[in-house]
Structure formats: structure tokens, C-alpha cells
Amino acid sequence: MMRRSKMFCPIYKWKISQAMDSGKTISSNVHKHMRRCDSCREYAELCTSLKPKFTQDKQAILEDFDESLNKKIMMAIPERAELRTEPRRRTLALIPSLAAAITVLVISVSIIFLSLPRSKQTPPLGPISTLIRAASPENVLLKVESPLENEYTELKRAFESTSKFLISSFDFRIGQQAK
């Protein structure tokens, strides 16, 4: 029976460790085992005594520490100015990646725009779109008088007035003789 309980000691010790690390209490079955197992009881005692012992002895070793190292470290620390250049350098380093990201975004948006199926029927025009249409460059150009047309109108007018003058001077009448 005793031998059998010893067989499970590593498991009980693991359970004791778990309880120590998680800050929970040791379970009743581990307590039951500890009552008859010296090894596990000693281990549990060791675990509880370790924290104060380590803390106390840490103070002792830290007191013996040579403080000259601190001065050495402080001497090795560069000027603040050098530190301040760091974030700027990092920002500058971000610029190419930012530009690349924008380019990719633009390309992908245009690809999506081009690949989207569009309906052949144009949607009905609203009043604003009618105005926009009227203000389109083609319509505006049509309304502007071209110089050739002006010339043509002028010539036409001159021809008409000449013909009227000639008619009145010779006084043509169809079927009658001139006086």
C-alpha cells in the first residue's frame, strides 16, 4: 500500500506545484496523501518557504552589486538629439510603402470599375442632368458662330442687295417693255 502511494508522488508533487503557481489551495486528496508521505510533505513545505527565502536573499545579492555599471551605461547612452531623429527616420521610411499602397488601391479600384457590368439602357435624366447635358462642350460649340458661316451670311446679304439694286435700276417687268 505504501509502495503504491509512493508511485503517485510525482503526480502529487505536480499538483502541489500547480496549486502554488495558481495561488489556489491544495486539494483534499493531496492533503490526504501528504499526511502519510514525508517526501510530498517536505516538498510542499519547500514550495511555501521558497518565496520568502528567495525574496530575502535577492536583497542580499543586489546589495553586493557593483554600481559602477550604471555609470558605464549612462556614459554609453547617446544624446537625446540622436533619439529624436529616430521617429522622423521611421516616418520617412514609411513614405515608399504608403505610396505603394495608394497605387495598389487606385489600380484595384479602376480594375473593379472597368470589370463591373453596365446596363445599355441609360437611366432617365433628371433636371440637373439635363442642365449638365446642355452645358456639354459639343452643344456649346454648336451654338458658337463659326467665321465661315459669318462670311457666308455676309456674301448672301450682299448678293441680295445687289440683285435688288439691279432690278430697281433696269426696272425689269416680265412681259412688258422698258420705258
Add this chain to the structure above:
Amino acid sequence: MSNISAVKQLSDEELASKVASGSQSSFEELVSRYSSRLFYFLRHRFKTDQDIEDLIQETFLKAFRNIDRFNPELKFSTWLYTIAIRQAISRFRSEKKRSTSIDPSPSPPDPQEIVIQKEESQNIWHLASKLGERQYEALWLHYGEDMPIKEMAKILNKKPITVRVLLHRARLNLGKRMDLPIASGKIAGTTPAAHKFSFL
């Protein structure tokens, strides 16, 4: 003078924020708080004190340069220890590549050294330093820095369960070294669980 005492009252995280806004005295305070702690944390990884000092210097330099990246909502100690351990690992790797020389044979210790060693051996940290590097570091973070398992896992770059096992094995081995009856019989290394975690 009042400025120095005011700095001493601030928490590590507050000091780090002040360093980020340009306070040299705050940084000095952080160095004085952490240099010795880092020294004892790292001493297992290096052969000479000079190596450890160099590494601590590098750690603080890195922390100083990147202090504006530190999030004051997190613990400063976790951040600094993570930097230290990463620096130690990268240094160890680069030294491993370079080292080809054979270590000189150790000289016999002089009597004064023996007395110091005897006094030191009564310190539990001295006993802990005889454990494996990882077990010692786990003990330092847990008992020396009072860190929870989660933060230790972050620093040591391991899963929380691995850290728990490390601590457990460290305690068992410590008990062995303290000549406690827990070392009697086959405690560590014979159980299926021990086989499972034999990589530690």
C-alpha cells in the same frame, strides 16, 4: 534634489513615459533599478562578468532608442527582460559561430575565494544558479521579479504550461540540492510526465 526624490517615487511605466519625452534622470533611475536585476538574471548565460555588463549596456541602449515604442499600459519589466533575453540569444548565436578557441584550464581557487564561496553558498540564489539556465531564469522571474506565468511565458518565448513545468522541475532540483527527502527515490525523470518534458 527634490526632482531626484520625485523620480524615485514614480513607477517604472511612468518613468518610461518620461524618458520618451526626454527625461535623462528618469532613464538613470530605470538603469539603477534594473541593472543589478538584469545582471543576476543573465549571469547564467555568460562566462565572464564583462560579457554580462556588455549585454546589459546593449539592452539599455536598445531600450533607450526604442522607448517611444513602449506601451505604458504594459509592464516595463516584461518589456526590458524580453529585450535582454533576445539580445542574449542573438549574442550567444554570434559568439557560437566565432568561438573556436579552447577554454583555459581553471586555476586553483585561492583561500579567500573559498571563504566567499562558502558565504555565497548559503544564499538560495547561489544554489539556484547551479540549476540549468532555463530553470534558473524561470526562478528569477517568478520569485525574484514576482511575475505571473503568463508574462514569464512571453519573456521566455514559451507556452505557459512549459513555464509551469520548468518551475516545477526547478523546485524539485532545488530540493535535491538542499538535501531534502524529496530527492529520495526517483522523483524527477522516471515518470511518464518527466519523459514527456525531458526536452526541458
